[in-house]
Amino acid sequence: MIRTGVVGATGYAGAELVRILAGHPEVFLTVLTSRRYAGVPFEKVYPAMSGMIDLVCEAYDESRICEKADVIFLALPHKLPMGFVPGLLKQGKKVIDLSADFRFSDLGVYESLYQPHTAKDLCARAVYGLCEVFPERIKGSDLIANPGCYPTSVLLPLFPLVKHRLIDPDTIIADSKSGVSGAGRSLSLTTHFCEADESFKAYKVGGHRHKPEMEEKLSLAAGKPVKITFVPHLLPMTRGMETTIYADLAREVKEADIEACFREFYAGRRFIRLTDQHRPPDTLHVRGTNLCDIGFVVEKDKGRIILMSVIDNLVKGAAGQAVQNMNIMLGFDEAAGLEFIPYAV
C-alpha cells in the first residue's frame, strides 16, 4: 500500500486532500504538516473529521516526510514549493504540487507574475496535471504541477475545441464565477461572512494570475500564441465554480461537430459529463465531487458558441484532481478514492 503525506494540510485544499486520501482504497495517509498548527492533532483543527483522522500536524521536516511517505502533496502558498521540491525529488519521491510554482513552461511569465524561480531546472521536468488532457505525460512523471481552479474550468471545455480548430482562439472570453472557498482559509474582509453573503461582484478584472496560465496551455493547443479575456467573480456560496465562455466558431462548424469533438476527446473519461442542451451545468450537481460538467449552445446567426463548465473548486479544481493525478501516476484506476456520488441537494 502506498503511503502519502500532505504538506500544508490545514488550508482548505490541504484539508480536502486529507478528506479524500483518508477514504482512498489504495493508499495510507501517514504524515501531515502545518506551520501554524504544528503539534496539534489534525482533528482539533478540523473537528468535522474528529475520530476519523488520528494524525498530528508536524512542522515540515524533509527527512521525516521522506521516511514516512512515497507520494507527497504540497498544498502550500506559491514560492514555498520550489524550495521543497528539489530535495523531495532527490530522495526519489513523487510530488504533486498544488501551487503555481511548476505550472509554467515559460519561466519569464512565471517570474513576472510571482517571483524569481529558484528551481528552474525542474520546470521542464514538471508535467501540467490536467488529467483528461495530458494523461500520458502524467503517467510517467514524478513531478506534477496541479492546475489552478480557474484554468481547470476554462481549459477542460476549451482545449479540445481549440486543438481541433473548431473555434477561433483569438475571440475567447471566459466569464468565471467562484465560491468563496477558492480564496482559502486566510482571513480577509472579502471573505468575511457579512461582506460575501448576498453579494456578487467581479474582482481582479483583467489581471488575475490564472489568466496567463490558461493562455500558455491554450497556446499549446492552438499551436500559436493565444490571448484571452478572463473575468473572475465571487459567488455567495462556499464551493463551486461556473465558467461561461464565448468564442467565434471556425467556418462551417456545426453543433454536431462540437458534440462529436467532445465525445471523442473525452471518450471513457468518467469525470467529464456533457449535459443536455436544455439543462445548463449547475454547480450544485458536482458539489463535493471530481466531476466537470460541460454544456454548450451554438448561436447560429452569430457563428458563436457559448460553453459552460462547472466544477467543485476544491475537488476537481484542487485536491480531487491532485489525487486523480496520483492515481494516473501510480497506475491505479483514475477514479480510485474519487467516486463520490453528488447529493440530490
Added chain:
Amino acid sequence: MIRTGVVGATGYAGAELVRILAGHPEVFLTVLTSRRYAGVPFEKVYPAMSGMIDLVCEAYDESRICEKADVIFLALPHKLPMGFVPGLLKQGKKVIDLSADFRFSDLGVYESLYQPHTAKDLCARAVYGLCEVFPERIKGSDLIANPGCYPTSVLLPLFPLVKHRLIDPDTIIADSKSGVSGAGRSLSLTTHFCEADESFKAYKVGGHRHKPEMEEKLSLAAGKPVKITFVPHLLPMTRGMETTIYADLAREVKEADIEACFREFYAGRRFIRLTDQHRPPDTLHVRGTNLCDIGFVVEKDKGRIILMSVIDNLVKGAAGQAVQNMNIMLGFDEAAGLEFIPYAV
C-alpha cells in the same frame, strides 16, 4: 397629493411598489388589487408590512380603480396589461406598466416572443421608461413601458457608449447574473430553496425574452440593427443583478474617452454611480436601492472593454424605476421616495 394604485400588488414587484409608494412623500397609496388575495388585507399577505399598510386587496375593477387613483401601476403577468391599459387611458389616467406588453416598437418581435397584441394602436404612444436615457420622452407621457430587469442592467452601461460610437455594437456579449427574486413569487423547482441554495447555473442560454428587448433599444442607439449575445444566470441570493459586458472598442478609443462619455451622459443623474477602477461594482452596495453602479476596465492589448453594472432587480430593475418614471412624469424630484441609503452589509 397624487393618489396611486397598484394592480397586481401581491407579487414581488407589486409588493416592492407598495413598500416604496407607502414611504413616498408626494403620493398616497389608495388601492391595491390581487386576483388571488382579493378580500384579504395586504398586511396578511405580507406580514412584514403589518401595521404599515391598511389597504385590503381587491379584485380588478376599472371604474373603482379610476375613481380611487390618478396614477396606476400594473405589476401583472404579460398579456393582462394590454387588456387593461386602453380603458385606464381613456379615463385620463397615467399608467406605468411593468410588463413587456408595451416595451416594443416592433410589434412583430413582441408577437413572436409573447402573443398577439390586442392594443396595437397604443404601442406607439407608450414610452420605454429607461429613466436616465429617455427622460424627456417620459416627462410628457401617460403610458410608460417599464424596462425589464436584465435590459436595465445591460442598457444603462451600454447605451451611452453605443450612441457615441465608442464601441462596436456587433461585438457585444452580456453575461448576466440575477438573484432569485427576479423569478417572482410563483412556485417552481428552480426557485425551491434547496435547489437554488449553494447553486449557480446559466438558464435560457441564447433564448431569453429580454434579449430582443435589449437589441431593439441598442439598435436605436446605434442607428442600425444590433444583435448581441446574452446569457442569464441564477445566483443563490434573493436580490441583486450583475452584468458583465464585453465589447470591442472603436478605433483609437481610450479609457479617458469612456469615462468622459459616462460622466457627460449621466451628468446629474443621482442613481448612476461610476465605481473606482479598482473596485468592481458589488450587488450588495445597491441592495434595496434604485442605484445602478457601473464600472469598466479597458484591455488595451485586445482593444476590448469590460463593463460591469449592478442593480437591485426588484428596485431599479422593476418597482424603483417605475416610481422614478412616475416622478419624472409628474414633475417631482426624480429621487422622491427613492432616497434609500444602502446598508453597510
Added chain:
Amino acid sequence: MIRTGVVGATGYAGAELVRILAGHPEVFLTVLTSRRYAGVPFEKVYPAMSGMIDLVCEAYDESRICEKADVIFLALPHKLPMGFVPGLLKQGKKVIDLSADFRFSDLGVYESLYQPHTAKDLCARAVYGLCEVFPERIKGSDLIANPGCYPTSVLLPLFPLVKHRLIDPDTIIADSKSGVSGAGRSLSLTTHFCEADESFKAYKVGGHRHKPEMEEKLSLAAGKPVKITFVPHLLPMTRGMETTIYADLAREVKEADIEACFREFYAGRRFIRLTDQHRPPDTLHVRGTNLCDIGFVVEKDKGRIILMSVIDNLVKGAAGQAVQNMNIMLGFDEAAGLEFIPYAV
C-alpha cells in the same frame, strides 16, 4: 449480493437513499418507483447523478418490486405505506418505512395525529429503528419504522440520560432548528427561496406531529408518561438540524456522571461523537454524513443541563439511518455504505 428497491425515490429522502445505496458495497439497487416520474430515467429527475444511476422510475407494482428486490425502502408520504407493507411482508420482504405509519405503539396517538390505521395488526411487529438505542430489536426485525428527523435529534441525546434517571423528564424543553430540505421537495411559499433565505423563524409551535413520537419513546425510557415542550424552527440552509435541550438534573448528578453515561451507552457506536465541552456541535461538521454529534454543558447553580445535538436531517434523520437499519437487520457492519468523511467546509 442483496437487492434493494426504493419506493418513492424522487423525493429528497428517496433520492438520498439512492445516493447512499448506489455506493453501498454490499447491496445492489434494482428498482425505483415514483408516481410522478414513472417512465422517466432517475438521472433525468436528478441530473446531479447523471451517469451514475441507470434505473428508470416505475409506477408501484407489488409483484414486480417483490421480484426485483429483497429489501424495500418506503420513502412515501404518511398513509401510503400502511397500504403497501402488508403485501410486501407477506411475500417475505424486509421493509424499512421512513414514514410515521408504524412508529407508534399507541395507535390512538397515531390516529389522532394522522388518520385511521388500516394495518393495525402489524404495528406491534414493527420496530422503531433508532439504531443506537434499539439495535437488538432491529436485528431480528422485518419491519422497521424509521424515526423522524426531529425525534432522532432529540432522542439520541436524551434517551440515555432519561433511562438512567440522570435528568428529570418532566422538565424537558427541546428547541430544534432544521434546514429547509426537511420540508421535502414539494413546493410551498415557506420553502420558496426568497422567503427562506436570510430568514429564521419558529413554526408549528407546540403542535408538531413529531412531538408525540418523541414523548412515546421517552416514556419508554422513563418507565412513565413523559410530556415535553418542543419548538421547531426553520434555518436558511439546505441540510442540517440542531437541537438544544434544557432539563433539570436529578439530584446530585454531576458533569462526570453525564459523560460516563454517554460513554457507556454509546460505547462502540461509530456514528455518535461527543464533542469537546468548549466546542458545541456544529451542523456543518456532520453535513452529508450519518453522524450525530452531541455536546453538553452543566449549569451547576441552576442544577440544569444544556444538551446540544446535530445531525444531517436527510442522512441520520432519514435515509442514512434507514440504511443503517438495513445493515443491522442483515448483519452487515452497521457503517457499511455510510462511511462518509465530512467536508472541512
Added chain:
Amino acid sequence: MIRTGVVGATGYAGAELVRILAGHPEVFLTVLTSRRYAGVPFEKVYPAMSGMIDLVCEAYDESRICEKADVIFLALPHKLPMGFVPGLLKQGKKVIDLSADFRFSDLGVYESLYQPHTAKDLCARAVYGLCEVFPERIKGSDLIANPGCYPTSVLLPLFPLVKHRLIDPDTIIADSKSGVSGAGRSLSLTTHFCEADESFKAYKVGGHRHKPEMEEKLSLAAGKPVKITFVPHLLPMTRGMETTIYADLAREVKEADIEACFREFYAGRRFIRLTDQHRPPDTLHVRGTNLCDIGFVVEKDKGRIILMSVIDNLVKGAAGQAVQNMNIMLGFDEAAGLEFIPYAV
C-alpha cells in the same frame, strides 16, 4: 438642527448609525471617527454609501468632536467609552454609548465580566436605554447605555410579564439565534464565510456576557434576584436575531392575560408588533428596521409559555435603538429617521 457625531464609525454598528443618521430628518451628521481609517473618506471604507456621505474619518479628538457635535454616539469596543465619556459630559454633550461600559447598576458584575471601571461615578447617572421600557428615564438623561442585542431581544418580551408577575422568573430559559453581523467586522474563523455558511451551532453556552445584563434588568422587573438560562447560537445569515423563551406561567394565568399585558404595556409603541398566534415572528419581517415582533403560545397542559421575539441585531439591537434613544432624549418623535418599511423579501 441638531449636530451628531459617531465615534467608531467604521464598525458595523457605527456604519449602521451613519446610514440611519444620514437619512434622519432632524439632525445633521457632522463628524465621524475611526482609529483604523483616520484620514480616509467614509465612502471609501463603505463604498455602498458612495456619494451619500461626504465626511472623512478622523482620529478621536475630544475638543474637535465637542465643537462639531451636540449628540455623540460611541460605537466602540468595551473599555474605551469609559475613558471618553467623562470629558464629553463635562462639555455638556449628550452621549449614547453602545458598549457595555455603562449598562450595569452593579459595578461588581461589570468588573467581573469586563475590566476595572474608571468612571464609576457616572454609572448611576447613566440610563439603560431600552426605549419601550424606560422612556421616562431616557427623556431626562444625558448618558444612555444602549442595550446589547441579545438583552434587547430577551427583555422586550419578558419585562412586561415579569413585572406583572404573569410568569415565574426562576424558570426562564432563553434560546437565542443571531446573524453573523452581531460579531462585528473584526476578522475571525467563526465569521469566515466558509465556516459560517450552511452552518448552525451554539456558542459560549452558559457563559455569554449578555446574560448578567439580562439578569440585572429582569431582577429589577421582578423586584428580586433573577437568574436565567441563556444559550446563543450563530445563524448562517447576516442580519437578524430570534429568541425563543420558555417559562412557567404564574398560577391561573391565561392566554388572554398575556395578550392584555402586552397590549397595555406597549400601547402606542410603534416598534413593537404582536404577531398573530399562527404566524411566529420571522427575522426577515424586521430586517433593516427598528421593529421588534413578539409572538407567544401557551401550553396549557404544562402551564408554560413559549415567547418568540425577532429584531434586526444591527438596528433595534444596536444603531436603531441608539437613534431612538436620541429621539426620546431630544423630544423628537421616537420614530424619526427610523420609519423603514420592511422589504417583502
